[in-house]
Amino acid sequence: xxxxxxxxxxxxxxxTAQPPPQQPTEETTAIKSQPKTTIKTSVKIAVINPAKDxxxxxxxxxxxxxxxxxxxxxxxxxxxxxxxxxxxxxPDIVIITGQSTPWxxxxxxxxxxxxxxxxNKKVPALGICGGxxxxxxxxxGSVDLINVESCNKSEGYSGCFKLKGFxxxxxxxxxxxxxxxxxxxxxxxxxxxxxxxxxxxxFIVIAxxxxxxxxxxxxxxxxxxxVQFHPELPANNPSQGxxxxxxxxxxxxxxxxxxxxxPLASVVFLNP
Numbered sequence: 355x356x357x358x359x360x361x362x363x364x365x366x367x368x369x370t371a372q373p374p375p376q377q378p379t380e381e382t383t384a385i386k387s388q389p390k391t392t393i394k395t396s397v398k399i400a401v402i403n404p405a406k407d408x409x410x411x412x413x414x415x416x417x418x419x420x421x422x423x424x425x426x427x428x429x430x431x432x433x434x435x436x437x438x439x440x441x442x443x444x445p446d447i448v449i450i451t452g453q454s455t456p457w458x459x460x461x462x463x464x465x466x467x468x469x470x471x472x473x474n475k476k477v478p479a480l481g482i483c484g485g486x487x488x489x490x491x492x493x494x495g496s497v498d499l500i501n502v503e504s505c506n507k508s509e510g511y512s513g514c515f516k517l518k519g520f521x522x523x524x525x526x527x528x529x530x531x532x533x534x535x536x537x538x539x540x541x542x543x544x545x546x547x548x549x550x551x552x553x554x555x556x557f558i559v560i561a562x563x564x565x566x567x568x569x570x571x572x573x574x575x576x577x578x579x580x581v582q583f584h585p586e587l588p589a590n591n592p593s594q595g596x597x598x599x600x601x602x603x604x605x606x607x608x609x610x611x612x613x614x615x616x617p618l619a620s621v622v623f624l625n626p
Contacts, residue, residue, distance in 0.1 A: 397612060399429040400445035402468065404453040404484055406460070408433035413451040416586040417482070420599050437467045447478050447606050450485030452584065456507045457548070462491050469493065478577040478606035480599075483546055486571065486580030493554035493573075500549050500566060514547040523569050523583065527560035530572060531605035532579050532598055542583035542595055549582065577609050 399421060403414050414431055421429055432440045448468070469492040472479050481489045487497045499507070504515035520541045525533045550568040553559065561570035561581075571580045579602065585595030 396426045398445045399447045401431045402434055402450045404434045406455045417451055420586055450481045452483030457497055472578055476576055478609050480602050481580035483584055486582050489580045490550040490554055493556050495550055495554035496552040497548050498551045499547055511547045516547045518545045523561050523563055525561045530560045532601050534601050543587055544583045
């Protein structure tokens with residue numbers, strides 16, 4: 355009898371000694387459901403050359419000279435025809451340089467992969483001169499000669515009216531990341547025969563000129579910018595145009611959340 359009583363007491367103790375299972379609280383549920391944070395330790399910059407002849411890199415070299423160079427930054431130049439190489443590289447930042455061939459001599463569909471990549475990946479991109487015009491074409495705008503009666507483009511841009519040299523530009527979106535530190539009116543070096551005639555609906559004008567109304571653009575949802583002038587050319591030294599490149603890199607850093615990884619170019623802005 356004593357033995358049976360002892361066993362019963364042990365069973366009763368074991369049942370009452372264990373606390374009931376703890377119900378998950380909102381706090382513990384939130385902690386478990388938090389996604390893991392991916393920390394980017396390197397940056398890949400793709401510079402796209404839209405020249406018809408892939409050996410022509412005169413508009414690429416000045417851009418490369420301004421980009422920061424560290425062991426955490428991988429910069430690679432792609433001819434626009436190298437779609438597969440570009441996709442495989444999977445860049446974090448995209449820059450498209452200028453070209454010297456009328457757009458009528460291209461198949462714009464050859465560039466569609468760039469638009470698809472920027473819309474899907476939402477990475478920062480800057481189009482310079484021809485690259486600026488290309489963004490307009492890719493998103494449904496139109497491009498033509500500044501003076502359509504100056505030539506027929508049958509021999510390229512030979513004999514066409516060209517806007518060249520330092521021209522006054524008015525910044526219309528003063529809060530744009532691209533023009534931080536700039537006065538409302540400034541001057542940039544330009545060299546182009548064509549301009550954006552019709553703006554695509556997904557872009558806004560952020561800078562203008564008395565003759566060429568669309569001198570800089572920004573996508574309304576994506577970190578995609580275009581400038582008709584040449585901020586990369588030595589003529590803009592030391593900072594009048596170079597600060598635009600610096601501002602773009604800063605905006606890219608902020609968008610990617612990697613400010614501590616990409617050292618910016620050393621540019622001191624000087625008012626004109």
